[in-house]
Amino acid sequence: MVAPHVSSPDSDPPVLAAAKADLRRRLMAGRAPPAAAHAREALCRRMLGCVRDAVPAGAAVAAVWPLPGEIDLRALCAHLHDDGYRVLLPETPPRGQALRFRLWRPGARMVPGRFGTAHPDGPAGRPDFVFVPLLAFDRRGFRLGYGGGYYDRTLAGLAPVPAMGYGLAAQEVPEVPTGRHDIPLPVVVTERETIRCGA
Numbered sequence: 677m678v679a680p681h682v683s684s685p686d687s688d689p690p691v692l693a694a695a696k697a698d699l700r701r702r703l704m705a706g707r708a709p710p711a712a713a714h715a716r717e718a719l720c721r722r723m724l725g726c727v728r729d730a731v732p733a734g735a736a737v738a739a740v741w742p743l744p745g746e747i748d749l750r751a752l753c754a755h756l757h758d759d760g761y762r763v764l765l766p767e768t769p770p771r772g773q774a775l776r777f778r779l780w781r782p783g784a785r786m787v788p789g790r791f792g793t794a795h796p797d798g799p800a801g802r803p804d805f806v807f808v809p810l811l812a813f814d815r816r817g818f819r820l821g822y823g824g825g826y827y828d829r830t831l832a833g834l835a836p837v838p839a840m841g842y843g844l845a846a847q848e849v850p851e852v853p854t855g856r857h858d859i860p861l862p863v864v865v866t867e868r869e870t871i872r873c874g875a
């Protein structure tokens with residue numbers, strides 16, 4: 677089930693919501709087969725380097741547990757843990773609320789959540805650094821997600837926390853449709869490059 681659209685005065689205007697939904701549909705329909713192992717490994721190496729450059733060991737780093745068709749960050753989570761970082765994963769609340777993050781450790785029990793997500797049963801924590809999943813991104817740092825508005829709400833509530841989008845180079849589009857709640861990411865990392873957006 678795709679996140680249900682409940683309109684509120686805060687929602688995107690209908691024309692924008694339709695443009696995002698249309699792009700989302702096209703991207704999901706045309707989604708490439710799961711990333712080749714070497715592309716995912718190159719991306720995760722870059723992501724690990726970005727964390728090491730940004731925050732010291734002991735910091736809490738938010739990643740995600742993969743949904744079908746997404747880049748799998750589980751090996752990265754294990755590397756971060758081995759490096760001494762605390763790894764947090766999101767718990768998906770009802771639509772309209774910010775994500776909550778819970779501590780993950782290798783072997784943690786994963787609890788099924790909304791929209792097919794899963795979260796660890798560890799204690800809640802506040803991230804010092806956030807990796808942001810995306811369906812598509814552009815060079816300005818705007819992203820399109822699954823349409824829950826979760827990351828915009830979450831980052832607005834956590835600011836200023838270092839946040840970095842991640843995805844494959846193939847997920848780049850010329851221009852993501854945006855509204856007043858969309859916050860551009862300062863950095864998007866792909867298997868090929870670390871894009872300083874707006875630079």
Ligand SMILES: Nc1nc2c(c(=O)[nH]1)N(C=O)[C@@H](CNc1ccc(C(=O)N[C@@H](CCC(=O)O)C(=O)O)cc1)CN2
Pocket residue numbers: 677678679704740741742743744745746766767768775791792793809810821822823824825826827
């Ligand atoms: N791995 C992962 N975890 C995440 C996110 C994400 O993008 N990726 N989120 C980012 O905000 C939040 C969950 N948000 C979501 C909102 C809606 C749907 C959804 O409607 N999914 C459709 C499947 C879409 C498809 O066809 O692939 C479904 O469940 O049917 C999924 C996640 C928190 N956790």
Ligand SMILES: Nc1ncnc2c1ncn2[C@@H]1O[C@H](COP(=O)(O)OP(=O)(O)OP(=O)(O)O)[C@@H](O)[C@H]1O
Pocket residue numbers: 686687688693696819820821822823824825826827828829832855857858
């Ligand atoms: N901070 C916010 N406050 C109020 N409404 C918001 C906020 N952020 C996003 N929204 C609204 O939530 C709805 C979904 O947003 P959008 O389509 O941009 O989701 P998304 O970024 O693709 O999803 P996700 O972050 O869950 O991956 C839109 O109507 C948007 O206006």
